[in-house]
Amino acid sequence: MSDRRLRIALLASSRFAVRQPFAGGLEAHVSQVAHALAALGHHVTLFAAPGSATDLPYDVLPVHTFEMTPQSRDDYLTPAWTVHETHAYVSVMLELAGPLRDSFDIVHNHSLHYIPLALARTVPMPMLTTLHTPPLPWMESAVALPGGVASAFAAVSAYTAAQWLPVNGVVPVIANGIDLTAWRPGAGGDYAVWSGRIVPEKGVTEAIVAARRAGFPVRFAGPIGDASYFEDEVKPLIGPDVRYEGHLRQDELAELVGSAAVALVTPRWEEPYGLVVAEALACGTPVAALARGGIPEILDWSSGSLARPDDPDELTRAIRHAASLSRADARLRAETHCSQNVMMQKYLDRYYQLIGARVRSTRPQDRPAA
Missing domain, CATH: 3.40.50.2000 (Glycogen Phosphorylase B;)
Structure with missing residues (x-):
């Protein structure tokens, strides 16, 4: 594993804030990954829902929002939250492809939205997507776009990797880990x-x-x-x-x-x-x-x-x-079997592999001798 310090963008939910008490396991997991990467000396920027914790050792990339017109809000066929979520992910991917194109070495996508996958080919840095769910319909549709999806993948379990096999082919497993210093042994009880x-x-x-x-x-x-x-x-x-x-x-x-x-x-x-x-x-x-x-x-x-x-x-x-x-x-x-340290080492190894592959693929070819 390289000792190069990386600039890492983490994409989380634009709907549920990453802060305690956590809305669910995904938010807790992303927070843990952000803390672990920062503790190892990497520069972490988190894209997450408004209200996410900012008094921590990482930056927060604000979610872009907009005000819907009354006519849009009255469309009972389209829940407002789905519109706002799609707008937020389109906005952040456009920022990564434009103003922020030189700000990061890699994007680690933990979202369950299809837009980061669909627009992965527009950003100059490599993307790693962790598969936290079975193949959701819209995510599967993004993977099936013509030309394929420009993201590498990791699954949180062998079971999940098997579910994605017909969609993505073989997906490496990087099992979730937890901070064993935060979850300490207790004395037990009667309940x-x-x-x-x-x-x-x-x-x-x-x-x-x-x-x-x-x-x-x-x-x-x-x-x-x-x-x-x-x-x-x-x-x-x-x-x-x-x-x-x-x-x-x-x-x-x-x-x-x-x-x-x-x-x-x-x-x-x-x-x-x-x-x-x-x-x-x-x-x-x-x-x-x-x-x-x-x-x-x-x-x-x-x-x-x-x-x-x-x-x-x-x-x-x-x-x-x-x-x-x-x-x-x-x-x-x-x-x-559940160590955060093992998980983070595997993620970092994957980051460096992807960054190295991207550098090699974009390096100008040597000119043939005259």
Whole structure:
């Protein structure tokens, strides 16, 4: 790995701010990457939604906004947020292709929007796109543009890489990692913990029901992403043995997770990675999870227990088994398989490879001898 200090543009969500408490795992991940790169001496500029933290060791590239006319706002077929999001990404890509063309060595795209992919060929610096999701329709359409897409790719898990195989071909895997100094081992306790965005696809209700059957009280935390779901399905389950802790900052969440006997991860969809699994293991808390998506790549027999989706009895048994596992083994699993340092080394190696390839491809060819 080179010791050259790089100028790196990170593209995040133009809709959700990168600041604590985080809106979701993607925002937490991008913040962590920005901090890690800055700590290694690189110059980081973050493109993210208004309200993103600015009192940190990186610059923030403001999101370009505009005022919609009343006629545009009244178009019920097009949600206003989609217009603003597309405008923001078109604007930043035009800036990278124009006024900022000499400001960066590489662009690292973490957005879930198609515009950075569609316009990647317009910018002079290489782009690396991390695939945090399955192939979303608009992203897939950008990859399929004539001439291909001018971005390299990395997937957060082998599962996600396999999903993108028919679209992109073989995609290297750079598994997510977490800051093991921020997620420290806790003493454990007598309750089960669940954390994440409170939306139907994350399955908090399944976690609560299974934990009750297994004999564990539940404490859960996260932003309420679907108010109707919370009111209609989650709130009725709250009682003396089930407590909602709110939307917590990272340090508060680490304390809650580290003080639990077992962490529950119960998605209704195929999780591309499962950041909450890594966070729980780093806190020394064994995990009972549904075997979906990339989650089985993180857990092993010493650190957690997997259950088949849609099998409540098996999930109940998995909770009881995981709670009996060694907290030291859970932490060891995080140290060997979920390290931020390993992730950042792989990303930096990829940056230098892409920059070197771009330099070689644009270098004037030697003139033939007369």
